[in-house]
Amino acid sequence: MPVGTLANVKTITPAQLKDTGAQMVLSNTYHLHLQPGEAIVAGGGGLHKFMGWNGPMLTDSGGFQVFSLSEMRKITEEGVTFRSPHDGQIINLTPEKSIEIQNILGADVIMAFDECPPYPATREEVETATARTYRWLERCIAAHQRTDQALFGIVQGGVYLDMRSSAASSLAAFDLPGYAIGGVSVGEPPELIHQIVEATAPLLPYHKPRYLMGVGTYQEMAIAIASGIDLFDCVIPTRWARHGTAMVQGERWNIKNAKFREDFTPLDETCPCYTCQNFSRAYLSHLVRCQEILAYTLLSIHNITELIRFTQKIRQSIINGTFATDFAIWLDTSNESKVLSAE
Numbered sequence: 200m201p202v203g204t205l206a207n208v209k210t211i212t213p214a215q216l217k218d219t220g221a222q223m224v225l226s227n228t229y230h231l232h233l234q235p236g237e238a239i240v241a242g243g244g245g246l247h248k249f250m251g252w253n254g255p256m257l258t259d260s261g262g263f264q265v266f267s268l269s270e271m272r273k274i275t276e277e278g279v280t281f282r283s284p285h286d287g288q289i290i291n292l293t294p295e296k297s298i299e300i301q302n303i304l305g306a307d308v309i310m311a312f313d314e315c316p317p318y319p320a321t322r323e324e325v326e327t328a329t330a331r332t333y334r335w336l337e338r339c340i341a342a343h344q345r346t347d348q349a350l351f352g353i354v355q356g357g358v359y360l361d362m363r364s365s366a367a368s369s370l371a372a373f374d375l376p377g378y379a380i381g382g383v384s385v386g387e388p389p390e391l392i393h394q395i396v397e398a399t400a401p402l403l404p405y406h407k408p409r410y411l412m413g414v415g416t417y418q419e420m421a422i423a424i425a426s427g428i429d430l431f432d433c434v435i436p437t438r439w440a441r442h443g444t445a446m447v448q449g450e451r452w453n454i455k456n457a458k459f460r461e462d463f464t465p466l467d468e469t470c471p472c473y474t475c476q477n478f479s480r481a482y483l484s485h486l487v488r489c490q491e492i493l494a495y496t497l498l499s500i501h502n503i504t505e506l507i508r509f510t511q512k513i514r515q516s517i518i519n520g521t522f523a524t525d526f527a528i529w530l531d532t533s534n535e536s537k538v539l540s541a542e
């Protein structure tokens with residue numbers, strides 16, 4: 200899922216997004232609650248109509264952003280209190296309020312409100328957050344009002360695998376339409392992410408979608424898919440595009456690099472995207488050097504297409520029964536050269 204934080208995937212239109220092969224988009228409850236507010240989104244006919252995307256959509260619960268972005272937050276059993284970065288107003292976000300906002304926004308999949316402990320965190324801190332996430336899930340289920348929205352639960356547990364396993368087992372008992380692994384990609388090293396996913400994903404119901412939140416570079420996805428993950432979201436393809444970075448066949452290119460100035464070949468000859476079909480590396484390099492907005496549009500189109508194609512190839516190789524051999528280079532966690540830093 201490409202990330203459309205403020206009800207848009209930055210710099211590209213929904214039509215361009217559809218052409219990348221993306222099937223589902225994520226939007227952020229925290230950001231939309233602050234601006235423009237869920238009432239305006241509902242007034243515009245709900246999230247799909249408001250942003251002109253008629254495909255599947257997911258909203259997160261806002262929990263991750265409250266914990267990672269907001270200042271002066273206070274966590275109690277009731278929920279989280281924080282100061283709006285827009286106008287300084289004090290805002291209370293509770294499991295009930297998060298679900299109410301998501302019911303009003305109207306995405307197809309909504310997420311339970313969870314407490315995402317930071318990394319590093321002590322065992323005791325993670326235990327508190329994980330137990331609270333369970334109690335908050337019960338409140339989210341009770342508060343959920345729409346039968347046309349699927350509510351997914353979120354497994355927390357930090358880097359403590361025993362806590363992850365017990366959280367996964369207790370959440371599975373709720374028989375929700377889908378499950379997510381949260382609290383990863385919060386600063387821990389990649390090998391810890393792999394361990395968490397390997398220990399947790401197989402414990403989630405086999406016949407339900409399993410979603411790994413906030414992850415989405417090549418190797419992370421390949422390894423997570425090997426453990427049974429179905430769904431990802433990540434800002435990397437669009438964020439990197441806005442930094443002038445192209446993702447090409449598993450590599451990360453700074454398109455401003457002098458070697459691209461007179462390179463009149465496409466980014467990737469095998470790529471079917473609009474950018475690769477119509478423009479050269481030299482042209483993209485020129486646009487990035489001039490900070491032309493079109494540069495970020497063209498690079499976003501390519502980067503999203505690139506990552507979607509990567510998952511499409513994985514899907515095909517799973518169908519063919521050749522995933523482990525075709526993607527051996529990506530599944531080898533000792534292959535440091537394949538780990539693209541998310542920074």
Ligand SMILES: [Zn+2]
Pocket residue numbers: 466467470471472473474475476500501502504505
């Ligand atoms: Zn392309």
